[in-house]
Amino acid sequence: GPVVVAIDGPSGSGKSTVSRAVAARLGLSFLDTGAMYRAMTWWMLANEVDVEDADAVAIACGKPVIVSGTDAAGPTITVDGQDVSGPIRGPEVTGKVSAVAAVPAVRARLVELQRGCAAHAERGIVAEGRDMGSVVFPDATVKVFLTASERARSERRAAELRAKGVDEATITAMAADLARRDAADSSRETAPLTQAADAVLVDTSELTLDQVIDTIAALVEE
Numbered sequence: 001g002p003v004v005v006a007i008d009g010p011s012g013s014g015k016s017t018v019s020r021a022v023a024a025r026l027g028l029s030f031l032d033t034g035a036m037y038r039a040m041t042w043w044m045l046a047n048e049v050d051v052e053d054a055d056a057v058a059i060a061c062g063k064p065v066i067v068s069g070t071d072a073a074g075p076t077i078t079v080d081g082q083d084v085s086g087p088i089r090g091p092e093v094t095g096k097v098s099a100v101a102a103v104p105a106v107r108a109r110l111v112e113l114q115r116g117c118a119a120h121a122e123r124g125i126v127a128e129g130r131d132m133g134s135v136v137f138p139d140a141t142v143k144v145f146l147t148a149s150e151r152a153r154s155e156r157r158a159a160e161l162r163a164k165g166v167d168e169a170t171i172t173a174m175a176a177d178l179a180r181r182d183a184a185d186s187s188r189e190t191a192p193l194t195q196a197a198d199a200v201l202v203d204t205s206e207l208t209l210d211q212v213i214d215t216i217a218a219l220v221e222e
């Protein structure tokens with residue numbers, strides 16, 4: 001069947017950057033599933049759904065039409081036809097996304113969309129998130145669990161935000177939020193962040209981006 005590369009790990013471990021580069025190099029599609037949870041959260045906030053109320057989120061989550069463009073050269077994400085790639089990275093969505101992602105009905109809906117993306121990928125797909133290897137694609141061709149020390153991860157995220165011109169107070173707040181989000185993502189009941197038994201662990205703390213990309217591409221080409 002088509003190649004499915006499942007990449008999971010905590011925030012700032014390099015999933016998006018590395019997955020997109022591996023997909024581009026190997027001519028595969030690319031799916032950022034975190035962007036889908038962020039898009040769902042953006043819609044909840046825009047429509048004044050109380051995101052701390054799991055029942056309210058479950059009832060509303062069937063409404064937004066979320067579409068992921070899976071071209072590795074230029075991935076896109078829209079909600080009801082609107083490009084939300086900018087606002088979904090802001091602190092408002094980042095602060096609430098773990099609560100929305102913990103709601104089983106949200107996960108059921110997005111998992112179905114994710115499997116649809118993989119089914120429609122021409123040559124195969126690199127899909128990254130928290131539960132790609134454990135839940136969404138249990139039969140993936142290759143599973144990778146990317147990690148890095150918490151310090152390396154928060155420093156990378158800070159450097160990224162600084163390069164975007166984000167102010168220091170927001171950077172500090174988002175660094176603190178990273179640890180909180182990882183704890184929430186790892187301890188929730190439905191599809192907690194966990195390394196699948198058959199996933200290859202890659203610790204990126206002491207590796208360059210190119211070394212990580214080479215390592216994963218080699219696993220796929222094996």
Ligand code: ADP
Pocket residue numbers: 009010011012013014015016017018156157160204205206207208209212
């Ligand atoms: P995630 O999707 O896991 O949250 P991202 O790919 O968004 O991670 O962010 C990781 C950031 O760290 C990117 O800005 C990336 O360029 C940077 N980075 C620096 N060194 C590495 C490395 N060795 N491996 C992965 N990412 C790295």
Ligand code: CDP
Pocket residue numbers: 010011012013016033034035037038097098099101102128129130131132181182185
């Ligand atoms: O880029 P970053 O690592 O900061 O986060 P992301 O990959 O964009 O994911 C945002 C949030 O979505 C995570 O903190 C999880 O709460 C949730 N998520 C999830 O539950 N399952 C996935 N497969 C992907 C993301």
